[in-house]
Each structure stands twice: as C-alpha cells, then as structure tokens.
Amino acid sequence: MNDQTIKDAFDAIAATAVSPERVRARIDARARAHRQRRLLLAGAGFATVAAAVGVPMALGEGLGELAPPGFSPPPAEVQPVRVRAVSLMYAPTWLPDGVAERFRAVRFTTVNFTALGGSRSWYPEGSPYSVQVPEGSVTFGIGEQAGEGETAEPVKIGSADGTMWVTDTAFVQWQPAGGPWMTVSVYGTGDDASIALRVARSVAATTATALVTMTSPVTPPGYDDGTALFEVYPTSGGGAQSLTFTSSDGRSAYQLSTSPPESGEQFKAVTRNGLTVYLPGEPADAVGGGVPLTDEQTTAILAAANATAPDLSWVG
C-alpha cells in the first residue's frame, strides 16, 4: 500500500458522483422558489444582511467569543429619536379570513424618506412571527421583481398584464402603469392560486404609513445617496426592529437591530430608552465585494444611533 493506493481509492469514489444535470435542475427549482419566498417576506432585510455577514463555521471552531457590548458613548451626543412616517404606497383591500399581520418592512431613500417599496406578511391567527413562513400565509411585496417560474401564465390585474405561477406557493406578479412591481404570494392555504389572484386584484393605493422608530444620523462614506430598509415585527418582548442601510452603489450594507446577533458573531451595542441597538461586525474572512465599516465608523454610528419602542398598532 502506498500514496497511489489512496489516490486511486479517491478517484474511484469521485467516479461515483451523480450527474450534474439532475442536480442543476433541482438547484434551479429550489433556489427559484426559495428566492421568491424570501424576497417577498423581507425585501433585502434580515435574511439578506444575515447572509452577508455570515460565513461558514470553521470546522470544529467557532468564529470566536461574542464581543461584550461594552461600548458606552456619551449621552450628550445622542439626538432624540425623530420618528418618520414612510408611505406603504399600496395595500390589499381583501385578505382571506383567519390571517393577521405579522411583519412590515418599508424601503426608502435616506435623503428624503421617499418610499421605494416594502413587504407585509399575514400569518394564520395565533402564529407568531418567524422567518419560516407558516402554511396559510399571505405576503405582499412592492418594489421587488421575483423571477418568474417556468409555468407562469398570463393574468389580468386591473388593467395591468401580470403573471401567475405556482410552485409550493402561488405567485401573482404585475406592474401597474407608472407604478412599482408588486407581488402577492400565498402559501399552504389549500387554495393558493385563487386566493393569490383575489388578493392581488384587491390591491389599491393607500395613504397608510409605517413609523420608522430607529434613527442613525451618521452617514459613512458611500452611503450619502443610499437607501434604508426598516423592518418591524411583534415579539414576546414587545417587538423587534431593524434599520438596514445600503450604499449608493448597492454593494455595501450594514444593519442596526434590536435583535441580538447570532452566537459567534462580533458586534457592538448600545442601550438607550431601554432598548439595546446592535451593530454586527463583518467577520474578517467574510466574502468580499462590499466595503466593511471601519472600527471608527461603527463607533460613530452607534454613538448617534437611537431607537424607541416600535409602533405595533397594526399587528392583527
């Protein structure tokens, strides 16, 4: 027995690999359905940012100990929270019986708080908010175009031409003249397609707004003309909220959140008004592409960040 014996054994094992064609088909189908559901659930918020800062755990080793939230900026520098109302733009006027709103997100320009889109989710009554969409749920998204399924068929939504396709979820997508892309998805109701169509056809412009109850006056370089996404959902502790800033070129992002980072993730945090605001740091070996914040920038952002209890009057 020698090195060649081991190499030959590995070559023989490698030769048993399955066909890439069938794996590719499954990846395409699964990724499409998953992407569409997540897009509609949270825009580019919790899911995307969590993915951006997450890296595979090193084998047998974590990413290190949680950094203690030991940062204490001088209170005198903190501006009071200036709650802003951002338009929800459109809303369904019909929903199936037995659902209650559990999640809201609004995307807006950081320059003048102009609404760009957002996402709202209704779960079955009694179901708490979770990233995993439970059966019997309806989600309405604005400003994001989900990729169509291969079996998409044309539908009419008012005067607009739209499409509908069904995977494990029914999707209806359309763009009214001069308006943003909109998508309704319905999952696990037993009658997803017809409910999705009816919800979509009930959508109308609304004057309702979402209250952004977190502020971050410090703008790092590259974020001057960027966008922000505010997300809020009810929790047993009174509600969670996050504010995600995306740079002007769309390649960099950072998130302030009242939810603690996952174990092993580096972060800084500050507590004000009884709320702790966390700013996760990007691990040194995370995938590149964006420009990570410097230590000085994260300190400055947290020194000026502030939040107050979120508005949850909309929770069903």
Next chain:
Amino acid sequence: MTFEEFLAARLAALLRYATVLACDPHLAEDIVQEVLARAQPRWERIAAADAPEAYVKRMIINELASWRRRKASRVVPLSHEALETVTAPDSDRQAELGERDAMIRRIAQLPVKQRIVIALRFYEGLSDHEIADLIGCRPATVRSHTSRALASLRANFPQDATRIGG
C-alpha cells in the same frame, strides 16, 4: 462569472469533490444542492471574492460537518458498487475486495475530520497550510489528523512495506 456560468463550469467537479469528502454520492448530492441554493442569492458578493470556488468548497466542508452532526449518519460504503447501493457486502464479498476497495472501505470508516483532511491532501493535492486555511484550524491540527488517519489506513495491511503519506 455569473452563477449560471459557475454551475456550467464547476458543478461536476464540485459533485466529485463532495462525493470524495462524504464517501457517499447521494449525501454529496444533497450537500451540494443545499450549499449552492444558499450561495445563489448572494452570488454577486461571492463572485466578487478572489476565489469563489474555494469559498463554495469551504461551504461544502462545513455543511458536511454540520450534516453529520445533525443526522448522526454513518455511511460505510465498501466498494465502488457499494457506493451506489450503500449496503454492506457479506463476508464472502469482503474477501474478494481488492486493495483499492479495501482502501475505500478504510477511508469511509475514518472520522469525518480525518477523512476530509486526507481527501484534501490526496485528492485535491493541498499542503498542510492550505488545508488549515480551508477548514479553519492550525497546520499542527492538520498534521495530527493526517497522522491518525494514515495510521488507521495502514492498519491490517500486512503487505504494507511502503511508508505512505510521507
């Protein structure tokens, strides 16, 4: 490179890579599918990195380790044919196994970390330092895994007169 271009160019190689690490083509299929489905939504960032394939391979390693923890599965394929059927041959069949198939069996029985290190060394041709970077440990740890794995592979090979892994 777009995600589609990456799949077209590297999916077959990634499947072989995962199969070698897992010693199970069906588990490898599940792991590669899982990893790529997770990578696709953030492909723009992954592709902007210096070596997207290395990143995906690292994801495969970590997914394999976590998959093993979750499922506590222990698949012990015994030969090329057994890798297809994932069933243990009877004692008569074992006796017929050649040296290569005996080696496959020993590789498959290695603890997952030792098998990963051995696969990266002999199939991928990586150095101790490269393996350490990939799996996130010290080179000394790699050498320790390698030493133990080679000792296990040598076991019960009475004809072994050649130093392996040297």
